[in-house]
Structures are given as structure tokens and as C-alpha cells.
Amino acid sequence: MNLVESKDLMPIEIEVNGQLHHISVEPRRSLADALRHDLATTGVRVGCEHGVCGSCTVLMDGVPVRSCLTLAVQADGQSVRTVESLAEGESLHPIQEAFRQEHGLQCGFCTAGIMLSVSALLEENPDPSDEEIMELLGGHLCRCTGYQQILASVRRAIVEMKS
Ligand code: FES
Numbered sequence: 585m586n587l588v589e590s591k592d593l594m595p596i597e598i599e600v601n602g603q604l605h606h607i608s609v610e611p612r613r614s615l616a617d618a619l620r621h622d623l624a625t626t627g628v629r630v631g632c633e634h635g636v637c638g639s640c641t642v643l644m645d646g647v648p649v650r651s652c653l654t655l656a657v658q659a660d661g662q663s664v665r666t667v668e669s670l671a672e673g674e675s676l677h678p679i680q681e682a683f684r685q686e687h688g689l690q691c692g693f694c695t696a697g698i699m700l701s702v703s704a705l706l707e708e709n710p711d712p713s714d715e716e717i718m719e720l721l722g723g724h725l726c727r728c729t730g731y732q733q734i735l736a737s738v739r740r741a742i743v744e745m746k747s
């Protein structure tokens with residue numbers, strides 16, 4: 585028996601990485617689950633599932649949000665960007681390239697969320713101070729890198745994106 589009766593589902597319209605989707609979701613379904621399981625954007629990483637680690641961060645209308653704490657129905661009519669939106673075909677985004685060059689990742693679990701937060705920061709402020717970068721990184725848990733390589737990656741991305 586299907587435990588989810590169709591009357592319990594709510595239709596939503598959501599643009600993900602420039603593509604419009606119409607899906608029906610339970611009102612309690614998280615945006616993270618809708619993105620991963622209904623829309624196959626598996627670049628969204630789910631760690632703690634309670635808003636602490638930042639790995640599930642996506643951009644909703646350009647603003648970083650924890651997709652594990654955001655309901656899919658809250659994204660109705662909104663534009664969402666995931667890490668899949670960064671590269672253009674075979675060409676890495678300068679932020680991705682900087683992380684590659686500076687070894688800003690090891691297991692990579694935290695990386696998608698960090699790169700999206702960094703891209704939102706640099707869009708608003710193309711020349712942030714180290715303090716501002718560290719404040720942003722404070723919202724993302726990384727158990728591998730010790731953060732120094734991530735800071736170096738963001739610094740390199742800033743230089744690359746200016747040139
Ligand atoms: S999985 Fe969303 S903040 Fe950790």
C-alpha cells in the first residue's frame with residue numbers, strides 16, 4: 585500500500601539549475617530530499633540533517649540556505665542552484681579550479697556546500713577579507729582539511745575571478 589495518498593501531495597514549480605520542474609511532494613519533504621531523490625541533483629550532500637554542518641547548502645534565489653532545514657514547498661516558485669550549476673560543460677568554475685589547485689578538499693563531502701556559499705559571497709563582495717572568508721567557513725564543518733587549504737582556495741578563486 586502506498587503510505588502517501590496523492591491528496592497529501594502538494595504540487596510545486598521549482599527551477600533547478602535553470603531548468604523548470606513540476607513535482608508533487610509531501611508537505612514535510614525537505615528540499616534536500618526533493619533535490620536528491622525527486623530531481624536527481626545528487627551533488628547536494630546531506631550530513632547532519634539538522635542545520636549544523638552546512639554540507640547541504642544550496643542557493644535559493646542566490647541566497648545560501650540549508651536544504652535539510654528548508655521544506656521543498658518553500659521552494660515553490662523559486663530558483664535553486666546546486667553545485668551542478670558551477671561548471672560549464674567540461675570547464676570547471678574558477679572556484680572549483682581553485683579548490684583543485686590548492687587541495688581544498690579531501691573526501692569532498694563538505695565541498696559542494698562550501699563552494700556554493702563562496703560563490704554567493706563573491707557575487708556580493710568580490711574582495712572579501714580573510715576574516716569575512718573565515719566567518720563564512722564557520723558555517724561549514726570540514727573534518728578533513730583543517731581549513732587552511734580551503735582558505736587558500738578561496739583566496740585563489742578571488743584572484744582568478746578578478747582577472
Ligand atoms: S545536512 Fe543540512 S546542515 Fe548538515
Ligand code: FES
Nearest residue numbers: 690691726727728
Ligand atoms: S573535505 Fe572531507 S569533510 Fe571537508
